[in-house]
Amino acid sequence: MFGNTMYRDTGLKIRTLHVRDIRFPTSLGSHGSDAMHVDCNYSCTYVIIYTEGDVEGHGLTFTIGHGNEIVVAAVKSLSPLVVGQDADQIFNDFACFWRKLTSDSQLRWIGPEKGVIHLATAAIINALWDLWANLQQKPLWKLLVDMEPEKLVSTIDFRYISDVVTKEEAVAMLKAMETGKEEREEQMKRVGYPAYTTQAGWLGYSNEHVKTLCSQYLANGFTAFKVKVGQNLEDDRRRCTMVRKIIGWDNKLMVDANQVWDIEQAIEWMKQLAEFKPLWIEEPTSPDDILGHATISKALKPLGIGVATGEMCCNRVMFKQFLQARAMQYCQIDSCRIGGVNEVLSVYFMAKKLGVPVCPHAGGVGLCEMVQHLQIFDYICLTGTTEGRMIEYTNQQHEHFENPIKVIHAHYIAPKMPGYSTVMKPDSVEAYEYPHGSKWQEMFAKGLFPDPTKQNVFVCPAK
Ligand SMILES: C[C@H](O)[C@@H](O)CC(=O)C(=O)O
Ligand SMILES: [Mg+2]
Numbered sequence: 001m002f003g004n005t006m007y008r009d010t011g012l013k014i015r016t017l018h019v020r021d022i023r024f025p026t027s028l029g030s031h032g033s034d035a036m037h038v039d040c041n042y043s044c045t046y047v048i049i050y051t052e053g054d055v056e057g058h059g060l061t062f063t064i065g066h067g068n069e070i071v072v073a074a075v076k077s078l079s080p081l082v083v084g085q086d087a088d089q090i091f092n093d094f095a096c097f098w099r100k101l102t103s104d105s106q107l108r109w110i111g112p113e114k115g116v117i118h119l120a121t122a123a124i125i126n127a128l129w130d131l132w133a134n135l136q137q138k139p140l141w142k143l144l145v146d147m148e149p150e151k152l153v154s155t156i157d158f159r160y161i162s163d164v165v166t167k168e169e170a171v172a173m174l175k176a177m178e179t180g181k182e183e184r185e186e187q188m189k190r191v192g193y194p195a196y197t198t199q200a201g202w203l204g205y206s207n208e209h210v211k212t213l214c215s216q217y218l219a220n221g222f223t224a225f226k227v228k229v230g231q232n233l234e235d236d237r238r239r240c241t242m243v244r245k246i247i248g249w250d251n252k253l254m255v256d257a258n259q260v261w262d263i264e265q266a267i268e269w270m271k272q273l274a275e276f277k278p279l280w281i282e283e284p285t286s287p288d289d290i291l292g293h294a295t296i297s298k299a300l301k302p303l304g305i306g307v308a309t310g311e312m313c314c315n316r317v318m319f320k321q322f323l324q325a326r327a328m329q330y331c332q333i334d335s336c337r338i339g340g341v342n343e344v345l346s347v348y349f350m351a352k353k354l355g356v357p358v359c360p361h362a363g364g365v366g367l368c369e370m371v372q373h374l375q376i377f378d379y380i381c382l383t384g385t386t387e388g389r390m391i392e393y394t395n396q397q398h399e400h401f402e403n404p405i406k407v408i409h410a411h412y413i414a415p416k417m418p419g420y421s422t423v424m425k426p427d428s429v430e431a432y433e434y435p436h437g438s439k440w441q442e443m444f445a446k447g448l449f450p451d452p453t454k455q456n457v458f459v460c461p462a463k
Helices: 068-081 087-092 094-102 115-135 140-146 149-153 167-176 181-190 207-219 233-247 263-276 290-303 316-324 340-353 367-383 426-432 438-445
Strands: 014-023 043-051 056-063 193-197 224-228 252-256 280-282 306-309 391-393
Touching: 014 068, 014 115, 014 426, 043 068, 043 115, 056 068, 056 115, 068 094, 068 115, 087 094, 087 115, 094 115, 094 340, 115 140, 115 340, 140 181, 140 367, 149 167, 167 340, 167 367, 181 367, 193 367, 207 224, 207 233, 224 233, 233 252, 233 263, 252 263, 263 280, 263 290, 290 306, 290 316, 316 340, 340 367, 367 391, 426 438
Parallel strands: 193 224, 193 391, 224 252, 252 280, 280 306
Antiparallel strands: 014 043, 043 056
């Protein structure tokens, strides 16, 4: 019992953890392409936690192809810390468990709290949140919304961030927003949370395709469009002209360079794109360069262009400094890049404290499915506004999920089904498991991709 909320004492042990290497051949259609990542195969490391009961937890982390096998291996290395644990003990002191998982005295050396090991942490932690939401028979956003503030905050490890936000401040933020929660929840169920689309702007798409998609998304009610830039200035100018012609000047345009520039180059390039009135430039330079982003932010402010970043920001400490240094005007949390829901929540609290709107990154393979829960929680419990905020939308792999997103008139409608919307369809898992799945076998046979089992490279063994 916590406050007036019952937390079922499940007594459930985690029996086993399975991990699968799932990949989709998105490079064949240039989906997801940008100036830095020209041939991505949207993928995920997919974790299923089995308990001694019949309730499961499904979680994932996103990658873009090669290297997914390394994340799978990292999940396997972390799994002894999870298997055999009591689920209710984890949820009774989730911050403590989160710290155990990220602080193993040997494994942490290959992080700490960054890179492959942190992606693997995210997959496991996301599966645990799915399990918790399933046990409570609630969608994850509702699990968060219904928690007592103290309980919710108890899931966060405040180590390294208490100079910016403390547990007590986080609790106070939630309590201050209690009035109006019911109305806001109704709003999320009925109208939903505003979305913008990136699907019309992948760099590898032909001009004709971009035009067609812009018109389609416009007709479906989208008012904000993101396009990829950064490979060639003349092409960028041509593409922005073309997109502006279709979407007009009342709608929003954002541009994303995916880290290709140096600082001065970013500033100069963006001066050349300023006439297209982009709301933000996303990832102009290295995702680790906090002061570089601050310099770019300062230089572009007079042009009315903000800086957005976060999809490759590796942990809460980096987010803290980006926010402190006024280096991001839009905070793009990603549900899988940092250590799952617990750490993402800490970023929401810091962003609220420092007055920066969160606009989550959401590409393929379940990212949209997950971030909708987090942003809906933010609206209902933390900020109470959608002003200056949107969730990214891409039309990628939703058909492979049991409970895909529902986007109506460019708004994410609050999901109803229990869990974190992370369960993949068994047929999809079978077909797209790399490299042994039936779809991959077909593609190897057709010569669309080299078969890695016939080369001298590491692949995940057949299950
Ligand atoms: C490689 C990914 O598709 C990347 O381009 C996604 C991204 O930057 C975004 O959605 O934003
Ligand atoms: Mg991006």
